Amino acid sequence: MTKIYLVRHGETTWNADARAQGSKDVALSERGRLQAQLLAKRMKNYHIDHIFSSDLIRAYETASIIAGGFQSEVNQIHGFREMSFGEWEGLTNDEIKQNYDTHFKIWRSQPHKAQIPGGEMLLDVQKRGLQALHQLVNQYEGQSILIVSHGTALKAILLGLLDIDLSYFYKIRQDNTCINLVEFRDYGPVVVTLNDTAHTENILY
Template sequence: MTKLYLIRHGQTKWNTESRAQGSINVALSKEGRYQATLLANRMKNYEIDCIYSSDLDRAYETAVILGEKLNTEVKKISGLREMSFGEWEGLTHENIKKNYLEHYTVWRSKPHEANIPGGEKLIDVQKRGLETINDIITENKGKNIMVVSHGVTIKSIILGIMDIDLSNFYKIRQDNTCVNLIEYRDYGPVIVTLNDTAHLENIK
């Protein structure tokens, strides 16, 4: 059986400032590196055969912290990167709401219909995300795989795997360094855990 550990990157300063990061490179914060270290200490108890990561710094840095603890090399894949938010990148949610109210309203109420200026559509993010995950699964059948990516990308992938419409995008939560375990059984994929952050429970 193939196991996929789908993990969101650690916290960044922009996460705490509620800024749209998208395809911009933003490094992990001190807190984000600590979160990744706690996750690495947890995951060392699991048998992981390979690690893949988005090529954006916040995901790759998280993956490297995990890889060092697990003594496993990290492979970068651009198909795992976050959704591009176009003109919104770098702006706070309040600034986006103020300057792009019409587009923001659609994004928050009907994300599957949103057409963010200069950005990607959610369906395109899901398409490339699923294609990338399927390629990884095909290449590593029977292995335990770790993939480090981003909130929007992961949620769209999970909805695709579960064959749930993208209109349900906001019904899934993805916290920093959360773990989603998906088992690929002979009758199809099964979601075992979702948004698991047990390793962060003792953080004050």
């Protein structure tokens, strides 16, 4: 049985400001590094054979902090990077609402149909994410793999593994440094854990 730990990166300053990050390379905040350190301490209780991340710095930095506990290297994979939000990147939710009201309403009500100016479609994010994931599952059959990715990308991947339509995108929550455990068994993928953030419960907000 192959185990996949799908993890969201730690908090960035843009997360705290509710800014759309997408393909922008935003580093972890001090709080985000603390979250990653707590996650790394927790992950020492598990057996991990390989660690991968998106090619964006916030995911790679999170994965590198975890990898330090395993004395392992982190390999970056483009397929796990966050959805490109095009012209929205760097803007707060309020700024997006003000300047892109029609597109924003579609994104919030029918995310699978949203065409963000200059950005990706949610389906395209899901396709590249699932392709990258299945390549690793096939390559490292029977092993345990940790992948650090992003909120939107992870939700799209999880919905795909569950055969749930992307229209249910907002039915899943992915907090910073959450753990999602997926076991690939003989009859297919099984989501064992979803949005587990027990390691960050004692951080003061």
